[in-house]
Amino acid sequence: MKNRFVILQPWIGLVARLTLGGVLFAAGYLKVDTPDESQMAVRAYEMLPISLANLLGLILPFVEVVIGALLILGALTRVMAALGGFTMFIFIIAIAQAWARGLNIDCGCFGGGGAVEPGQTKYLQEILRDLGLVFLAAYLIRYPSTKFSLDRNENRKSSQGEVE
Amino acid sequence: MAQAKNSKGGKDNFTRNLVIAVVIGVVLIMLVPTILSKQTNTSAAVPSIVSVEDGYGMVFNKELQDVPFIEIYEDFQCPACARFETIVGEYLEDLINTKKAKVAYHPLSFLGPESQLAANAAGCAADEGQFIQFHKLLYANQPAENSGAWSSSYFTTFSLGLGITSKEYEKCVNNNEYKDWVINVANEGAKRNINSTPTVFINGKEIDRDRAYNSLGEFMLAVSKA
Numbered sequence: 001m002k003n004r005f006v007i008l009q010p011w012i013g014l015v016a017r018l019t020l021g022g023v024l025f026a027a028g029y030l031k032v033d034t035p036d037e038s039q040m041a042v043r044a045y046e047m048l049p050i051s052l053a054n055l056l057g058l059i060l061p062f063v064e065v066v067i068g069a070l071l072i073l074g075a076l077t078r079v080m081a082a083l084g085g086f087t088m089f090i091f092i093i094a095i096a097q098a099w100a101r102g103l104n105i106d107c108g109c110f111g112g113g114g115a116v117e118p119g120q121t122k123y124l125q126e127i128l129r130d131l132g133l134v135f136l137a138a139y140l141i142r143y144p145s146t147k148f149s150l151d152r153n154e155n156r157k158s159s160q161g162e163v164e
Numbered sequence: 165m166a167q168a169k170n171s172k173g174g175k176d177n178f179t180r181n182l183v184i185a186v187v188i189g190v191v192l193i194m195l196v197p198t199i200l201s202k203q204t205n206t207s208a209a210v211p212s213i214v215s216v217e218d219g220y221g222m223v224f225n226k227e228l229q230d231v232p233f234i235e236i237y238e239d240f241q242c243p244a245c246a247r248f249e250t251i252v253g254e255y256l257e258d259l260i261n262t263k264k265a266k267v268a269y270h271p272l273s274f275l276g277p278e279s280q281l282a283a284n285a286a287g288c289a290a291d292e293g294q295f296i297q298f299h300k301l302l303y304a305n306q307p308a309e310n311s312g313a314w315s316s317s318y319f320t321t322f323s324l325g326l327g328i329t330s331k332e333y334e335k336c337v338n339n340n341e342y343k344d345w346v347i348n349v350a351n352e353g354a355k356r357n358i359n360s361t362p363t364v365f366i367n368g369k370e371i372d373r374d375r376a377y378n379s380l381g382e383f384m385l386a387v388s389k390a
Contacts, residue, residue: 034274034275034276036274037275039354040274040354040358040359040360043354043359044360050354050355050357054354058198058199058202059195062194062195066187066188066191069187069191070183070187073183073187075180075183075184075187076180076184114359115359116360150179151180152177
């Protein structure tokens, strides 16, 4: 069993990396062109002072593109997985508080965002999706060496290597 | 990481570090112009009815005191804005013409470049004294969002239907003369926490989101109470 996991682990890591990276990259890429909309999406959570929300709305898409691209390429996998997971964790908190406070907003995850009609919210799906991505990030933090990555795979040849 | 110098892995970190630098560099090169383009330009050319102190809105009956002040934030591509126009547009026009309200229009452009072009053209039409007519006709013919229907040549042709034939209007649309003004309107809307369109304030207070946007009666009631 252990041996099989040793063989599979880098492949699972590859899938985790491409999924988390792909989602982050797409989410960021879809928003870099529409800064006004992205700022609106952040403001709609009503968590930050307006000026700070506007700044975050401007920068966040670019940060997502960087984390996503580096995950896809497999560069600095562990650091990027930690950042990506942290981002998703914050999104979960933001969405959960919006839900709890009865706001009617779209998460604005892939563009769009802002207020929506009551009954048009999808908080549960959004949180479940982000939870899944946090799980993938956690896996990559634990096992950062993956197939086809630019990172040097330190634990190659030693099955205990990933314990650091 | 601690063993990075060890050659066991057979890969050298140079390639990886180069890739990281390139990715971050490219994104920074994209980010800087985005931030710069979002700066408010206080010396921007603005349509003649714009009131800078009213968030760069186009204000009708600016001189009136003691009447309700209605502020409308909209995006010409937003379907809900088109619906709002069909419900209260005529009533607003009436309020303006009979001088019973001061009305400010803020054309936002968050839905994309075609909203930006439309907002610019609206400013150009305002200079011809045709903003209200432009507004009405535009919503009556609203295409799908970012379908490519709205271009400079669309707006120069469109205006013929309003009897605008002046060279200034054509130049204004083709040169996107109010581009910076449109950015300023967007920035002011962002500062005012406008998170959906349409958003309407009467005397500084937003009207009831559940009712007053969908019913002429409720809207009229909100105006009369102001």
